[in-house]
Structure formats: structure tokens, C-alpha cells
Amino acid sequence: MPVDEKTHVYSVTGLTRDIRFILEDKFPEVWVEGEVSNFRSPSSGHVYFSLKDESSMLKCVMFRSANSRRKFEIEDGMHVLCFGRIGVYDKQGQYQLYAEIIEPQGKGALFVAFEQLKKKLQKEGLFEEERKRATPFLPMRVGVVTSATGAAIRDVLKVARRRFSNMEITICPVKVQGDEARDEIAQAIRDLNEYNRYLIDAGLKENPVDVIIIGRGGGSLEDLWAFNEEAVARAIFASEIPVISAVGHEIDYTISDFVADRRAATPSAAAELVIPEKDELTGRVRAFSDRSETAMKSRLDMAGAKLRSLKESYVLREPVNVVLQLGQQVDDLGRRARIKMAHYVELGESAFAALSGKLEALSPLSVLNRGYSITFRGGRVVKNIKGVKAGDRLLTRLSNGEVSSRVEGTGNGSAEPEE
Amino acid sequence: MGGVNMKEISFEKAMEKLEKIVDELEAGDIPLDASLKKYEEGIKLARMCQEKLEKARQKIEVLTKGKDGKFTKKDFEKI
Numbered sequence: 390m391p392v393d394e395k396t397h398v399y400s401v402t403g404l405t406r407d408i409r410f411i412l413e414d415k416f417p418e419v420w421v422e423g424e425v426s427n428f429r430s431p432s433s434g435h436v437y438f439s440l441k442d443e444s445s446m447l448k449c450v451m452f453r454s455a456n457s458r459r460k461f462e463i464e465d466g467m468h469v470l471c472f473g474r475i476g477v478y479d480k481q482g483q484y485q486l487y488a489e490i491i492e493p494q495g496k497g498a499l500f501v502a503f504e505q506l507k508k509k510l511q512k513e514g515l516f517e518e519e520r521k522r523a524t525p526f527l528p529m530r531v532g533v534v535t536s537a538t539g540a541a542i543r544d545v546l547k548v549a550r551r552r553f554s555n556m557e558i559t560i561c562p563v564k565v566q567g568d569e570a571r572d573e574i575a576q577a578i579r580d581l582n583e584y585n586r587y588l589i590d591a592g593l594k595e596n597p598v599d600v601i602i603i604g605r606g607g608g609s610l611e612d613l614w615a616f617n618e619e620a621v622a623r624a625i626f627a628s629e630i631p632v633i634s635a636v637g638h639e640i641d642y643t644i645s646d647f648v649a650d651r652r653a654a655t656p657s658a659a660a661e662l663v664i665p666e667k668d669e670l671t672g673r674v675r676a677f678s679d680r681s682e683t684a685m686k687s688r689l690d691m692a693g694a695k696l697r698s699l700k701e702s703y704v705l706r707e708p709v710n711v712v713l714q715l716g717q718q719v720d721d722l723g724r725r726a727r728i729k730m731a732h733y734v735e736l737g738e739s740a741f742a743a744l745s746g747k748l749e750a751l752s753p754l755s756v757l758n759r760g761y762s763i764t765f766r767g768g769r770v771v772k773n774i775k776g777v778k779a780g781d782r783l784l785t786r787l788s789n790g791e792v793s794s795r796v797e798g799t800g801n802g803s804a805e806p807e808e
Numbered sequence: 809m810g811g812v813n814m815k816e817i818s819f820e821k822a823m824e825k826l827e828k829i830v831d832e833l834e835a836g837d838i839p840l841d842a843s844l845k846k847y848e849e850g851i852k853l854a855r856m857c858q859e860k861l862e863k864a865r866q867k868i869e870v871l872t873k874g875k876d877g878k879f880t881k882k883d884f885e886k887i
Contacts, residue, residue: 527819557865557866557867558884559869587879677830681830
């Protein structure tokens with residue numbers, strides 16, 4: 390078609406502007422679903438991406454203000470639902486969706502955010518079991534980060550009063566839902582840590598907090614959301630004081646639950662976990678005291694009995710007893726011996742006399758006194774006439790001397806000696 | 809292991825030591841004077857544990873941090 394004076398010829402700007410008016414008029418508010426691609430997140434805080442389906446693509450932009458409300462990260466491949474307006478960027482001749490709201494399709498934004506943060510922090514090692522600290526067996530002071538007005542604090546105090554009436558408690562009141570909750574909770578955890586350091590530096594006699602309970606009563610995912618925030622997770626991880634997370638949610642866990650040193654289903658359950666029963670502990674101490682006293686007494690008794698039995702035992706008895714017995718035997722023997730000896734002596738004396746009488750009688754000397762003599766011939770005793778000849782010289786011993794003589798003859802007792 | 813440093817030891821550690829002493833005394837096979845020493849140590853530990861239980865003076869306080877960064881504490885009043 391040839392151009393003439395009647396044809397309206399647009400400028401580029403003019404045409405673009407008209408296109409913009411038409412599009413913006415027609416599409417002031419649209420919901421559109423599609424798959425994310427070409428996602429970019431420059432430092433400006435605005436994000437750029439495309440939504441596509443099988444055959445078409447739509448360029449999108451989400452400005453910083455809308456982004457600050459976004460809870461989850463946009464990733465390529467995600468299926469999302471976007472709300473916004475169609476606009477035209479004149480300079481590039483580009484129509485695009487200015488997105489106000491973006492939602493993951495199928496799952497809630499919060500759920501996706503939860504999954505993403507969980508994955509990220511797990512990768513960084515914030516959930517590692519090894520780094521989790523044990524909560525103290527007997528806390529000196531319990532810190533509680535929760536709402537000052539909710540049921541949670543009432544329940545914790547009730548449990549504390551029941552189990553350990555003189556337990557010291559320090560409360561940091563915070564919002565537990567809404568936009569400010571996240572920062573207040575994180576700050577409260579930091580404050581308790583800071584206060585402890587201040588107590589130590591200032592050398593104050595106050596007990597430092599040695600365990601922190603953070604939590605709240607039950608609620609929806611939105612209500613509990615502060616406890617799924619990264620800022621809270623990082624404050625828990627950085628806390629030198631062990632933290633027990635008690636977000637009133639029986640079944641599901643929050644990010645705080647994963648990072649904390651311990652987890653309880655509710656704040657009162659947390660109080661039951663960290664606060665021991667004073668009566669039970671007092672009882673145990675007393676039981677130990679009683680047992681050691683009993684054991685010591687019986688040990689002493691045992692030692693005493695052993696000592697006595699040692700005294701009475703054969704081993705100890707022996708030397709003394711033997712000595713006594715022997716002594717007694719000796720006495721006995723001595724007595725008997727003395728009797729016997731005396732007896733023998735008696736016997737001896739009379740026997741002696743008798744013997745000596747006998748002896749005397751038998752003594753050659755006394756025989757000689759009676760007239761008997763001993764005759765020697767050649768130095769030998771003559772007992773009979775055999776071998777004796779006339780003329781032999783004989784020596785005869787008598788009681789008072791000797792007679793020498795010559796044999797005149799021998800016979801056998803018939804001849805009478807001459808005078 | 810030497811004597812007990814009363815200040816440093818935690819309640820839990822003290823209870824553990826005390827239990828060990830009681831077990832040893834009950835087993836009865838340590839010499840008499842060692843038993844007496846352990847008994848004494850046990851008494852000290854038991855007293856210390858009891859002190860730690862009584863030490864806390866029921867205090868329920870609220871900690872707040874002012875804009876100047878200073879901490880204040882006040883008693884918790886139930887609302």
C-alpha cells in the first residue's frame with residue numbers, strides 16, 4: 390500500500406505509547422501461571438525472570454519493594470503463579486509483567502521457603518549433631534525467650550515452680566509472630582549471651598544463664614513463621630548458651646528445632662526437660678549419704694571383728710598358749726620329775742646302801758677279811774691244784790699282807806696241815 | 809584423683825563422684841584408712857550438692873536492653 394498524505398504515520402515513540410496504553414488498559418491486573426526461566430537477581434534488589442509454557446514466553450520483573458515480602462527464593466524450573474500488571478518498557482519496546490505477588494504452584498510459598506532454608510542451612514552444617522551442647526543437669530539460671538503475655542510463659546513458670554521452687558529464671562519478652570518477631574527473637578538470644586559476658590566481666594555474683602528456652606504456643610505455619618527465619622537460626626547457632634527450641638507444634642519441626650541444641654514439643658515440655666525435680670535430687674543426695682554412712686559403719690565393724698578374731702585365732706593364740714602350756718607341762722614335768730627324782734633318790738639311796746652292802750660283801754677285801762686268801766703262782770691266780778708241783782714258789786695274799794711259800798705237795802683235801 | 813575443688817565442680821560431676829565413692833565403700837575391699845578418707849570426701853560432696861540445690865533464691869526477672877545498650881532487670885509481674 391503506498392503512503393500518501395492521508396496515511397497516518399507513527400513515530401516509534403508514538404506507536405509504542407499507543408501499544409502501551411492499549412495493553413495497560415486491557416491488563417491492569419492479571420494472574421498468570423508458568424515456569425520460571427532466565428532468573429536474574431542483580432544487586433539492585435529488583436529481580437528479572439521469564440515465565441514460559443510450551444509455546445510462549447513472558448518477560449517479568451519484580452521490584453525491590455515487592456521482593457522484600459517474598460519468603461522463598463525463585464528458582465529456574467519452578468512452577469509459579471504470578472499476579473501483576475502488564476506494562477511496556479518503551480525504551481526496549483518490551484512488554485512485560487510487573488509482578489506484585491509470586492507464589493509457588495502446588496505448594497505454599499512458606500513451605501517452599503522452609504524447604505529451601507532447611508537445605509541451605511543443613512549444607513552449611515548448622516544442624517550438625519556434633520556441635521550440639523548438652524543442657525546443664527542442674528541449671529543455675531534458666532533464660533526464657535517468649536511472649537510475656539502468652540500461655541507459654543505461664544506454663545513454663547508453673548512447671549518451674551512445681552519441680553524446683555527456688556529456680557532462677559530470666560525472661561526476655563518478645564513478639565512471637567508478625568514481621569518484628571524474627572528480629573526480636575534473634576536479638577533476645579544475643580542479649581542473654583551478652584548479659585552473661587557482662588556478668589563475668591563485671592565480676593558480679595549473679596548466676597549466669599546456662600540454658601535458654603525459646604518458644605511459643607501452637608499456631609499455623611504463618612503464626613510460627615518467625616521460628617523458621619534464617620536470622621533466628623543463626624542467632625541460635627551463634628549462642629554460647631545452649632538453646633532448647635519449643636515451638637508448640639507437636640508433629641512438624643521448625644528450623645529453630647533443627648538448629649537448637651535440644652527440641653521440645655511445647656514450652657512446658659522444655660521446662661520439664663531442663664528443670665530437674667528438686668525433691669528427687671535431694672532424695673538422691675540423702676540416699677548416697679545414708680549408704681556411705683552404712684557402708685562405713687559396717688566397714689568399721691568388719692575391721693573390729695577381724696581384729697577380735699585375730700586375737701582369738703590359733704595363730705595368735707599359739708605362742709602365748711604354747712608357752713603357757715609348755716610352761717605348765719614344764720611345771721608338771723618338773724613336779725613329776727622331782728617326785729620321780731626324789732623317788733629315785735630314795736631308791737637310789739637304799740639301793741645304794743644295799744648295793745654297797747652287796748658290793749662290800751663281794752669285795753675281795755672283805756672276803757679276805759673273812760679268812761679267804763688269794764694265791765698267786767708265777768703272777769697268776771691259782772684257782773685249782775692243776776699244774777701245781779712240789780717245790781713251786783707261791784705267793785698268798787691275806788687281808789693284811791702276803792705270805793710266800795713253797796709247795797710241799799698237793800692233794801685233794803684229805804691231808805691235814807701240820808703244826 | 810586429688811581432692812575436690814568445691815567451687816569448680818558441677819552438681820552433676822559431684823553426684824557422679826559421690827556415687828563412685830558410695831560404690832567403693834559398699835564393695836568393702838579397700839583398706840580401712842583409705843575407706844575413711846573416701847567417706848570424708850563423700851560427706852563433703854554430699855554437703856556441697858545440697859548447698860547447690862538450696863543456693864538459688866527464687867528470682868523471676870525480666871531482662872530488657874535500653875536504646876543506650878544498657879541492661880535493666882525487673883521482677884516479673886504476672887499480667
